[in-house]
Amino acid sequence: MPLARSAPDDRATWTAADVLAGHDLAGTNAIVTGASSGIGVEIARALAMAGAAVTLAVRDVAAGARVAEEIAAGGGVTPDVAEIDLLSLASVRAFAARWGDRPLRLLINNAGLMAPPLTRTADGFESQMAVNYFAPFLLSELLLPNLKAAAPARVVMVSSGSHHMATLRLDDLNYEHRAYDKFEAYGHAKLCANLLAVEYSRRHAGEGVTMIAVTPGGVSTNLGRHVTFEDAVRLGWVNPDGSLPRGNMKTLAQGAASPLWAALAPELAACGGAYVEDCAVAPVWTADLPAGWGVTAASLDRNDAARLWTVAEQMIAESKP
Template sequence: MTASTRITTPFTAASTAAEVIAGIDLTGRRAVVTGGASGIGVETARALAGAGAEVTLAVRDLAAGERTADDIVATTGAKQVLVAPLDLADRASVAAFVEAWEGPLHLLVNNAGVMASPETRTPEGWELQFATNHLGHFGLATGLHGALAAAGGARVVSVSSTGHLRSPVVFDDLHFEHRPYDPWEAYGQSKTANVLFGVEATRRWAGDGIFVNALMPGAIRTNLQRHVTEEELDRMRAQSNAPAGFRWKSTEQGAATSVLVATSPLLDGVGGRYFEDCNEAGPNVPGERKGVAAWALDPAAAERLWQVSLDLLDR
């Protein structure tokens, strides 16, 4: 990846989802947004619906999903905002969602996630953040491959994080069985996996017209941080006041990069890349909290992760 080939747009960290989708018509397109009932998922879904797409909110809390759908309809006039149950940490739930889906799927926004949770394991013994943030979305996307291929020019959006800079995928101990559990390292590993998924999925699926990109939405105060301590939030708040530190984004700004990656004509036929602040990111410079780590774009690691994921899910 060189500066000459990096995708740049007129948009910035301050741009909103409504601004990046202005002028784009999604009439006739169908979209799924996981975690579409909270945080940036709501604003991602709102922007897509406002542009004419049929949007399905794939959520654990159906009541919250219905409230969100009603709100989106009221604010956009959209008529096709649907709600469906999905628990990414539950293989049976993912399988049921895939089984129930009918027809083509043009946009899959893998937005849901858990951050820095206490050590928790699924019934399979999998570490929860890896299971939810990566394996659940991997199972969903691969299960919906036929629907994505049928759409012609489908896009999958993988919501990652600058947290991926904290850890590569540690293949020798994915689930913290032989090392002390660290909630932030576990989160970082899962977010690196989100980027690697885009690399390998694009390699495998570009011939089917499916392109997958990852992104960092920015620092947004949402329910995602429910497991983060007040001390950690205090530190983050202090950083946000520093001239060179990050700035909190509104949820509308936080959804902008997801919406851009999902809809911008500049990304037609583009996959396997990582975006932040509505532009393709450059390589990470050690010591900085921006850019993309080389380990997250490593094709060998991406291929290995794909096979490991298939094996874990018994595919």
């Protein structure tokens, strides 16, 4: 299975079942955030069908319980359901405390927030940065002892090709001094997520824990509830006739494939900090590639990753009650 590719191929249509074929995950503990809808459900379903003990980390516990029942009815190991609100660092800390000392092999930071109006959390973070970056940062650090106990262990950051739209602004992570553009803010949060994977892996790979960033591709889920059709056309995500510039929208099962490949592919054991697209390590974008294809060089900048970590770590510490 190749690690990188420079053009689309049939791996873009792989499904969760294709990736999980042959995997026996009995005895594996896994957490999937945002697993009450969208690709999070499909990721959790595939892991449970392969025998993993999955915890659905969700804001809506009732919705999570319905998903757990559905997965169990389909023959998968019945998932646990646990509450977490990624708009609140107190909730993240409470979730990690309840997890206790159980080993954890897979942490899938899947939950996301895209393009809402400007809002701030009780911790003072812009909401997209809170859900897509600060909360996963804290959760991944708090659960590090659990991940080390199950090493080799892997953390997955579900990112987006929208990181191409942003430039890192360490001086204004929460849009306190510049105009807020909801789509640029989404891209900025995902750029930060990519850089988190780089620095987290640099710090923890020697302890047997790595982090991979991944785009699931274009999938129709409620993540896009704040995006109008006119927005999508303006950004080039869809054509005016409703067709897609880069082929068909992925199904939920196809959208879950790349995050699962990022979580499980043995080929990625020494690739902490990589960015995965279409079940392969993405090429660094250059002008001879289509717009939005691959990963930006800025997403892999080790110096920026270290600087961002330092700034964010301090901001999280200052938010602690």
